[in-house]
Amino acid sequence: MSEENKKQQEEPSSSGRRNAIKTLVSVPVLGAMAYGVYKKTQYDRSRRNLGDLFKLEPITPPSAKEISPNGKTLRLGIIGYGIRGKQLLRAAGFAEPAVIDAWKEAARTNSNDTRYHDYMEQESLNVEVTGVCDIFDTYAESAVLSGSNIHRQGTNGSFGTPPKRYRYYKELLAANDVDAVIIATPDHWHGTMAMDAALAGKHVYLEKPMSWTVPETYMIRDVIKQSGVIFQFGHQGRQTDSYLKAKQIIEKNILGPVSLIEVCTNRNDPNGAWVYPIHETASPQTIDWRQFEGDETRIREYLDYMQSQGLTRYVGPEPRDQFDLKRFFRWRCWWDYSTGLSGDLLTHEYDAVNQILGVGIPHSATSSGGVYFFKDGRTVPDVLQTSFEFPDRDLTMLYSATLASQRSRGKVFMGHDASMELSSSLTVKVDPRSTRYADQITKGIIKPDTPLITYVPGQENVDAVSSATELYFAQRGLLYAYVNGKRYDTTYLHIREWVECIRNGGTPSCHIDAAFEEAITAHMGTRAYLEGRTMYWDKEKEEIVRG
Amino acid sequence: MNSYSNSQKIWLVALRLLVGWHFLYEGVAKVLNPKWTSLGYLMDSQGWFASLFHSMANSASTLSAVNFLNEWGLILIGLSLMLGCLTRVGCIGGILLLFFYYLSHPPFIGSEDLFMLPREGSYLWVDRNLIEIVTLAVLYVFPTSSVFGLDGYLLKLLKNKPSKLL
Numbered sequence: 023m024s025e026e027n028k029k030q031q032e033e034p035s036s037s038g039r040r041n042a043i044k045t046l047v048s049v050p051v052l053g054a055m056a057y058g059v060y061k062k063t064q065y066d067r068s069r070r071n072l073g074d075l076f077k078l079e080p081i082t083p084p085s086a087k088e089i090s091p092n093g094k095t096l097r098l099g100i101i102g103y104g105i106r107g108k109q110l111l112r113a114a115g116f117a118e119p120a121v122i123d124a125w126k127e128a129a130r131t132n133s134n135d136t137r138y139h140d141y142m143e144q145e146s147l148n149v150e151v152t153g154v155c156d157i158f159d160t161y162a163e164s165a166v167l168s169g170s171n172i173h174r175q176g177t178n179g180s181f182g183t184p185p186k187r188y189r190y191y192k193e194l195l196a197a198n199d200v201d202a203v204i205i206a207t208p209d210h211w212h213g214t215m216a217m218d219a220a221l222a223g224k225h226v227y228l229e230k231p232m233s234w235t236v237p238e239t240y241m242i243r244d245v246i247k248q249s250g251v252i253f254q255f256g257h258q259g260r261q262t263d264s265y266l267k268a269k270q271i272i273e274k275n276i277l278g279p280v281s282l283i284e285v286c287t288n289r290n291d292p293n294g295a296w297v298y299p300i301h302e303t304a305s306p307q308t309i310d311w312r313q314f315e316g317d318e319t320r321i322r323e324y325l326d327y328m329q330s331q332g333l334t335r336y337v338g339p340e341p342r343d344q345f346d347l348k349r350f351f352r353w354r355c356w357w358d359y360s361t362g363l364s365g366d367l368l369t370h371e372y373d374a375v376n377q378i379l380g381v382g383i384p385h386s387a388t389s390s391g392g393v394y395f396f397k398d399g400r401t402v403p404d405v406l407q408t409s410f411e412f413p414d415r416d417l418t419m420l421y422s423a424t425l426a427s428q429r430s431r432g433k434v435f436m437g438h439d440a441s442m443e444l445s446s447s448l449t450v451k452v453d454p455r456s457t458r459y460a461d462q463i464t465k466g467i468i469k470p471d472t473p474l475i476t477y478v479p480g481q482e483n484v485d486a487v488s489s490a491t492e493l494y495f496a497q498r499g500l501l502y503a504y505v506n507g508k509r510y511d512t513t514y515l516h517i518r519e520w521v522e523c524i525r526n527g528g529t530p531s532c533h534i535d536a537a538f539e540e541a542i543t544a545h546m547g548t549r550a551y552l553e554g555r556t557m558y559w560d561k562e563k564e565e566i567v568r569g
Numbered sequence: 570m571n572s573y574s575n576s577q578k579i580w581l582v583a584l585r586l587l588v589g590w591h592f593l594y595e596g597v598a599k600v601l602n603p604k605w606t607s608l609g610y611l612m613d614s615q616g617w618f619a620s621l622f623h624s625m626a627n628s629a630s631t632l633s634a635v636n637f638l639n640e641w642g643l644i645l646i647g648l649s650l651m652l653g654c655l656t657r658v659g660c661i662g663g664i665l666l667l668f669f670y671y672l673s674h675p676p677f678i679g680s681e682d683l684f685m686l687p688r689e690g691s692y693l694w695v696d697r698n699l700i701e702i703v704t705l706a707v708l709y710v711f712p713t714s715s716v717f718g719l720d721g722y723l724l725k726l727l728k729n730k731p732s733k734l735l
Contacts, residue, residue: 047717048651051586059597134612134623 093525099153099200099224101191101215102207103165105298106229107156110204110256113513116151116168117141123176142174144514147521152199155188157310158350160303162187189310191215195222202252202524204517205229209366210324210359213238214317220249225524227517229256230373231365232541235323236549236566239541246534254520254530255537257373261515264448267477268378268435276450276475277437278458280379280417285371286431287363287423295396295404295425296354296366300347311345316359324358333552336401348399355400357552362402363391364547368421369540372410373532374433374444375419376539383542384410384419386558386569389551395426408547421547440474450475542566573711582717585650585708588701592663593647599640607636616675642666650708653718660709664702671698 100111108118125138151169156162165187172182188194195203195218202225205215213233219226226246232255233239246253259265271277289295315321321342328337336357340346353359354366375381391406404425411418422431433444439456443449452459454470462468516532523530546557546566556569573581599605607626614622625631642662649659674680676692676699690697714720 041716041721044717045653045719045721047582048586048589048653051590052651055590055594055597059594059601062598063601133620133627 093148096147096149096521096524097152097199097201098149099155099185099194099197099203100151100165100169101155101194101203101205102211102229103154103156103161103168104158104206107161107165107204107206108168109513110206110227110229110517111151111165111168113511114149114151114204114517115144115147115174116171117174118164118168119171119175119177119179122171122174122179126176140511144511145518147518149521150182151185153188153194153197154185155191155194157189157313158301158304159308160301162189190313192218195219195224200224202227202521206256208314208353208359209361210234210316210320210353213242214320216242216253217245220245220251220253223249223251225252225520227254227256227520228537230369230537230540231361231544232537233545234359234361234365235320235327236542236545237323238320239538239545240564242541243534243538252520252524252530253534253537254516254523255532255534255540256516257370257377257532257536257540258512258516259370259374260377260531261510261512261519262374264444264477265374265377267448268442268444271442271448271450271475272378272435276440277435277442278439278453278456280435280437282436283375283379283417283419284431284434284436285368285375285419285421286433287367287371287421287425288428288431289425290428292396296352297396297398298351300351304347304350306345309345309350311343311350314350315342328357331553336552339399339401352400355396355398355402357401360402361544362548362551363404363406363423363425364389364408364544364551367423368406368408368547369544371421371433372419372543373536373540376536377531378435379415381412381415381417381419383539383559383561384546385413386411386556387543387546387550388556389547391423391551395424403551406547406551408550410543410547448475448477449473573713577711578713578717581708581711581713584704585653585656585713585717588663588704588708589647589650589652589659591647591701592643593651596640596643596645596647599636600644605636605640606632607639608632611635611673614673615680616672616677618672622673639666653714653720654723656712656714656718656720657709660705663705667698667702667705671696671702674698 098114100107103111112118112121122138122141125135125141128135129138150172154162154165154169156165166184167181169185170181170183171179173179175181186197188197191207194200203215203219204227205212205219206229207215209231211234212228212231213235216226216228216232217238233242272280325337328334338356338358340349342358349356349359354362360366387408387410389406389408391403393400393403394405396404406421406423408421409418410421435442435444438453439458440450440452443451450473452463452468452470452474454463456463456470459468463470468474520530522528542559546559549566550557553568558567558569559565560567611622611626611632625635643666646659646663646666649655650663674696676694676696678693712720715724
């Protein structure tokens with residue numbers, strides 16, 4: 023190269039100029055890029071301005087209140103320590119030591135597994151577990167152990183004072199050292215226990231669905247309201263930030279008139295179809311079957327309805343007093359204890375829609391479906407479609423469920439001007455035939471098939487130009503649900519909101535009226551399926567009437 | 570480079586400018602997007618070194634360093650190739666950067682099913698990163714910047730001390 027340069031130096035000045043031009047060969051190319059970048063920035067800005075049209079304020083989740091540090095320690099009881107009961111107590115800060123072991127091990131082998139870290143970071147709710155009740159000895163003993171796991175430690179850890187085990191829930195409710203109870207029993211016990219708890223002056227966190235029979239639904243609402251206890255109903259979706267964002271989008275009328283909402287359940291494994299494992303220690307000696315059968319008044323309400331409508335084929339088929347491990351562990355498969363797809367899974371979807379749109383109880387419900395895949399003796403359907411009509415809101419909500427296919431279908435709000443799809447993220451796409459955005463579509467400012475708004479949880483603002491990559495990650499669940507920049511379990515947030523309301527006053531987001539609407543809606547869907555005809559809601563009389 | 574024919578010179582310079590363009594614009598686009606982060610790309614890593622890239626993403630301070638180095642690395646490499654300034658340093662820097670991308674998203678059998686990011690082509694062992702790595706190697710061994718670029722002036726400034734890096 024040095025020789026080359028010597029030659030260059032010896033060249034006459036005209037070729038020197040030529041060399042200078044050669045040196046600057048990249049200038050026009052850089053100029054082209056600068057022009058391109060300028061044009062691109064202008065284009066992005068126009069898209070961003072479009073986003074400003076739909077500017078949304080930062081959301082405040084109901085549970086975002088600061089935890090009161092000096093508040094009195096709340097003494098908690100739990101009734102029902104099955105799958106959901108374990109999750110709830112864990113969310114409240116009392117995990118099974120074996121789960122902590124498993125999380126620790128998972129974090130050791132996979133640095134991406136942050137469950138242990140997140141759990142330990144979760145702020146303490148300043149609660150203690152003083153009473154537990156389960157009618158299966160193994161679950162009850164496990165609840166005692168978890169309740170004493172005050173330091174969130176593994177099997178070899180040190181534990182606090184164990185909570186007292188009660189064999190009958192009413193004994194737990196009578197205990198002076200219990201301020202509040204979490205109820206996570208099978209559906210047929212929900213209402214009875216919630217009422218008894220409220221009558222005993224205990225604050226109630228009740229799992230969904232609120233009720234098993236229609237008559238008790240009204241009673242629960244009355245008892246809870248009259249008792250004045252703080253009631254939180256177990257739809258933790260109330261804490262999901264993308265739902266809160268969706269509500270803003272609806273309020274800003276970005277979608278135009280929404281005529282159809284589609285919500286779905288898609289599961290495809292025995293566990294998802296409620297075929298849970300049967301515990302090896304379970305036997306007539308370790309399970310109090312008499313209590314499992316249920317409350318007599320409730321059973322009578324249930325049988326009255328079934329008999330009066332000629333639906334006895336759905337009752338049983340085994341006698342209620344006959345000990346049966348399958349029915350104990352897989353109770354969701356039988357109407358004798360369960361509310362089926364309507365009560366178990368539609369309710370989550372409905373509560374999300376009710377939270378976002380405030381639709382209330384539908385005018386009518388029509389259902390169809392059957393036991394098409396899990397022909398294991400169950401009486402509740404594994405495929406169910408229910409259409410709920412809301413004529414005063416000019417919309418239909420369609421619930422479509424199967425327990426035998428996992429093909430993913432989102433929660434979709436179909437508006438005349440745009441549609442919104444909700445999963446862990448939120449996407450709004452403008453409709454190609456929208457009237458409101460027709461001008462912008464013609465001018466090419468809005469492209470109907472590309473998301474106009476994407477909301478990725480954890481990001482502060484909705485952005486009209488979020489990249490496809492971000493969206494992709496959000497949809498695959500790689501970005502987590504955040505509150506105030508921190509990743510949380512929504513069940514924890516839901517319990518936290520309840521505890522804070524008990525301590526400082528206020529009404530939890532999933533209050534008794536929301537629970538009542540949820541229960542009636544689910545019952546309408548169930549009755550429509552069982553009776554094979556449309557069910558209507560008489561608003562004035564507050565009654566379900568037949569078509 | 571005087572031994573090159575004219576068409577060899579034209580196509581080598583064109584190649585250098587276009588590869589430079591690619592680097593520079595990738596960097597500029599990232600700097601202009603205040604929300605850009607390498608988090609998603611790092612988290613999507615597969616293969617033998619995936620855990621290394623995941624750990625980069627998991628630490629906030631490492632992540633912001635990675636973001637900064639990537640953005641400005643791309644811009645400086647792009648400028649070096651386009652302006653013909655310290656071109657060989659740019660080539661080596663580019664090769665290193667691309668090699669990291671290659672390791673993070675190796676186009677191996679089966680790995681394409683694991684990536685969450687959509688990929689816009691079909692690759693088997695050889696992908697665009699690898700091709701661009703070899704392209705930079707070609708540009709390294711067939712330099713053009715002493716005539717078509719600023720490296721000629723840099724050479725003069727260095728008083729004709731031969732430097733392998735120009």
